[in-house]
Amino acid sequence: MRKSPKQERSRQMIDTLIDATERCIIEKGLDFTTTSRIAELANVSVGSLYQYFSSKEELIEALMNKMADDIGVGLKKLPINELSSLRNLVTGAIHFGFTMLNSRNGLYLELARNWYRLPADNVANALQQHFLELSRIYFLKYYREYPIDDLEVRIFxxxxxxxxxMVRLISQNNSMWREKDIENGLIEMILAYLQTNPEPQSHVGIDSR
Amino acid sequence: MRKSPKQERSRQMIDTLIDATERCIIEKGLDFTTTSRIAELANVSVGSLYQYFSSKEELIEALMNKMADDIGVGLKKLPINELSSLRNLVTGAIHFGFTMLNSRNGLYLELARNWYRLPADNVANALQQHFLELSRIYFLKYYREYPIDDLEVRIFxxxxxxxxxMVRLISQNNSMWREKDIENGLIEMILAYLQTNPEPQSHVGIDSR
Amino acid sequence: MRKSPKQERSRQMIDTLIDATERCIIEKGLDFTTTSRIAELANVSVGSLYQYFSSKEELIEALMNKMADDIGVGLKKLPINELSSLRNLVTGAIHFGFTMLNSRNGLYLELARNWYRLPADNVANALQQHFLELSRIYFLKYYREYPIDDLEVRIFxxxxxxxxxMVRLISQNNSMWREKDIENGLIEMILAYLQTNPEPQSHVGIDSR
Amino acid sequence: MRKSPKQERSRQMIDTLIDATERCIIEKGLDFTTTSRIAELANVSVGSLYQYFSSKEELIEALMNKMADDIGVGLKKLPINELSSLRNLVTGAIHFGFTMLNSRNGLYLELARNWYRLPADNVANALQQHFLELSRIYFLKYYREYPIDDLEVRIFxxxxxxxxxMVRLISQNNSMWREKDIENGLIEMILAYLQTNPEPQSHVGIDSR
DNA sequence: AATGAATGAGACTTCATTCAT
DNA sequence: AATGAATGAAGTCTCATTCAT
Known part of the structure; x- marks a missing residue:
């Protein structure tokens, strides 16, 4: 139950605290992100932190929601739309992913790594929904007959x-593979998968085409 | 060189401790796996634990190595070989994955979720290497001309x-989708991807737009 | 001297704060009565609270004084006087006690439980003095020769x-005994005690053994 | 859930901790008795405290149980039995009470003051039961016809x-009255009460005999 | 080697009080 | 005078690791 101190001041403090949390996560990692370190980074007392967030958990949740918003905004800004070719759409999306994970000094990367311990549902849903809708629109436009009933599964x-x-790739600092290669690989895989007919029954080896 | 009783004893203690660690992780989750609880489950004193492992970290590392071995063994037992069709190979592998993640009361699932906080490289490599070799052999057999230089990327x-x-799917207890659907989806995706030509320049959108 | 608006305002604020304190104690118990909660219930800022009371302690003291007054008023309203029989006097007093402790949603009960941590002297004295005077008058009326020098001790x-x-009885929610039984028992005890001769040397056991 | 370290050492530590708790309560009062202060007084780390008591609450509970035992032992040692006169029995009991409350530098006094915040049931029951039985035996011996059905109420x-x-008396350091006077007064009151017939219906004033 | 009691830094959280606006 | 954001000491509890026996 977060108190709502009045207006400006409040909003600013909340932002400051979330920002400090981000910096703490970036600098120390999620495991060493403590309420006192956050308060310190925010140049604020621990007491203040708890005036705005009733628990560490709630603060983290706010951060995750912000992340979900940021990603939502980022997704909307993507120069991809239903007029692009499928390849362009996928390429743009993949690129967006890498950009996100490499941005903010790896903040999102660290959060993604720790998804299981975080209230990450909003973020997951934001991504899920966006791409689900995008693909629905796309396929409806070009292939009215396209059987999209398993689209959700595919998008998931x-x-x-x-x-x-991507997270795994970036996490191994020894870039065994160039990011570009993985990027291309992902694009190929996704394109190939989307062009597959749903629910195929034929058991085909590579030469069964 | 015959093992001395001492070594025997030692080996046994190490196994007991690793086993206790596994049970603790299964019962309490990684976050609530403490050295005392491990020692207790092993019917051993904390002091003894530290006689065999210089730190909790090292114990976890041993566990991960054992996991890597187990998976290696499991992989070799797979009734899939270079004589199967690609679909059969992939299906078997996917099935193996689900089986593993659902086995041992979710031990591997919990470890996979927390991979970033764990020395998971060996495990990752074991999987990576196995499938890399399997696919090398397979493709060499049927497509000597198959350009396998990007096979590592693909396998990664x-x-x-x-x-x-799979981890994400199993982790959301509300099975929004049936495991079977995801299983099939993964199989289709992988097959489609593997049948793609490497380094393609052609823009093969559904209709090449 | 007419009160200035200022004093008026002040008086009103003080009352509001004391009232809020009472409600807080009733709702949360003394242990969870914090200055912020009080201010909140009073629809006033903590700052204001400290404008009128230099500390939480002082506020509580004011509450206790008000309680002393309230009890004084209640005592005076009692339909018992020196014309009643002693039994009636005692019965009325005991009844008054239960009524008080059960009134205001248990406010006085909670305060009585915590008397030691509170400036409860005024309250104690109010009760003490009232019953001392009442009994003095009563005994003087009927027994001019009654040695009232140990009356203070008896009243204490x-x-x-x-x-x-009574507090102990009400506090154990499992009414092992009906309130009525304890009420009667207390009445009997008090009556028996008051009818005893002071400073008795006679060993009047049931059979003087 | 207290751990049970082996034998001697364990018992000794538990005693040391309870002892430190007692000293802390005596020196600082219950409100300023903190786990760290207790540990400090016991010349032990906070961690050790929590190895023997899973919470502060449990430690306090152990202290209360010890108090209940001590009181039980003290009661049994009382040189009062069913052969004494009722006056002697009561006098002994009252004396015992004052002795207890004045012993241990006021430890029991402080605990009695704070009964409501403590697990005091065992102590209350010990006293209750002891005196209930004692009086049952006494009355059965001399007055087989004595209606003891309301004895529980009377003892309560x-x-x-x-x-x-007694607690109230001792707590006001300004001994307005000598302890001896209150002691005698209590004795008279109790004796007078016990010699009363149960369930009287006559509404008698002091002069209505 | 084995034991397990002891350690103590450090995590989260609360709340009476202050002070800039 | 009023506000309420800010403070920070203090409280409870955990757990990896050490060390005397």
Whole structure:
């Protein structure tokens, strides 16, 4: 139950605290992000922190919501729309992912790594929904007959596959592979998958085409 | 060189401790796995624990190595070989993944969720290497001309995509989607991806737009 | 001297704050009565609270004084006087006690429980003095020769015995005994005690053994 | 859930901690008795305290149980039995009460003051039961016809009246009255009460005999 | 080697009080 | 005078690690 001190001051303090939390996570990692360190980074007393957030958990939740918003905004700014080719759409999305994970000094990367311990549902849903809608529109436009009933499943698979593959890649600092290669690989995989007919029954080896 | 009783004893203690660690993780989750609880489950004193492992970290590392071995063994037992069709190979692998993540009361699931905080490289490599070799052999057999220079990239993408998509699926207890659907989806995606030509320049959108 | 508006305002604020304190104690209990909660219930800022009371302690003191006054007023309203029989006097007093402790949603009950941490002297004295005077008058009327020098001691004993026995009774929600039984028991005890000769040397056991 | 370290060492530590708690309560009062102060007084780390008591609450509970035992032992040692006169029995009991409350530098006094915030049931029951049985035996011996069905009520009233009157007396350091006077007054009151017939219906004033 | 009691830094949270506006 | 944001000491509890026996 967060108190709502009046207006400006309040909003600013909340932002300051969330910002400090971000910096703490970036500098120390989520495991060493403590309420006192956050307060210190915000140049504020611990007491103040608890005047705006009733618990560390709530503060983290606010951060996650902000992240969800940021990603939502970022997604909308993407220069991809239903007029692009599918390849362009996918390429843009993948690029967006890498950009996000590399931005903010790796903040989102650290959050993604720790998704299981965080209230990450909003973020996951934001991504899920956006791409679901985008693909719905796209396929409806060009292939009215396209069987989109398993689109949700496909998007779930694609979104998760993509994010965690990228996270894993970036997390190993020894770039065994160039980011570009993985980027291309992901694009190929996604395109190939989307062009597949749903619910195929034929058990085909590579040469069964 | 025959093992001395001492070494025997030692080996046994180490196994007991690792086993206790596993049970603790299963019962309490990684976050609530403490050295005391481990020692208690092992019917051993904390002091003894520290006789065999110089830190909690090291114990966890041993656990991860054991996990890597177990997975290696499991992989070799897979009834899939270079004589199967690609679809059969992939299906078997995916099935193996789900089986693993659901086995041991979710031990591997919990470890996979927390991979970033764990020395998970060996495990990742074991998987990576196994599938890399398997696919090398397979493709060499059927497509000597197959350009396998980007096979590592593909395997990296596929392995990570698969594991984390499965982990995410299992972690949301509200099975929005049936495991079977995701399983099939993953299989389709992987097959489609592997049948793609490497380094493609052609813009093969559904209609090449 | 007419009160200035200022004093008026001040008086009103003080009352509001004391009232809020009472409500807080009733709702949360003394242990969870904080200055912020009081201010909140009073629809006033903490700052204002400290404008009128230099500390929480002082506010509580004011509350206790008000309580002393209230009890004084209540005592005077009692339909008992020196014309009643002693039994009627005592019965009325005991009844008054239970009524008080059960009134105001248990406010006085909570305060009585915590008497030691509170400036409860005024309250104690109010009760003490009232019953001392009442009994003085009563005994002087009927027994001019009654040695009232130990009356103070008797009243001290009676008042404290009564209050805390009642508090203990009400505090155990499992009414092992009906309130009525304890009420009667107290009445009997007090009557028996008051009818005793002071400073008795005779060993009047049931059979003087 | 207290751990049970082996044997001697354990028992000793538990005693040391309870002892430190007692000293802390005596020196600082219950309100300023903190886990760290207790540990400090016990020359032990806070961690050790929590190895033996899973919470401050549990430690306090152990202290209360010890108090209940001590009182039980003290009661049994009382040189009063069913052969004494009732006056002697009561005198002994009252004396015992004052002795207890004045012993241990006021430890029991402070605990009695704070009964409501403490797990005091065992102590209350110990006293209640002891005196209930004692009086049962006594009355059965001399007055087989004595209606003892309301004895519980009487003992409840007497025990609580006595304790809290004594506590109140001792708590006001300005001995307005000599302890001896209150002691005698209590004795008279109790004797007078016990010699009363139960459930009287006559509404008698002091002169209505 | 084994034991497990002891350690103590450090995490989260509360709340009476102050002070700039 | 009023506000309420800010303060920070203090409280409870945890847990990886050490060390005397």
């Amino acid at each position: 698979i694609i979104v998760n596959s993509t994010i965690f593959t | 993408i596929i392995v990570n995509s698969t594991i984390f998509t | 004993i009676i008042v404290n015995s009564t209050i805390f026995t | 009233i007497i025990v609580n009246s006595t304790i809290f009157t």
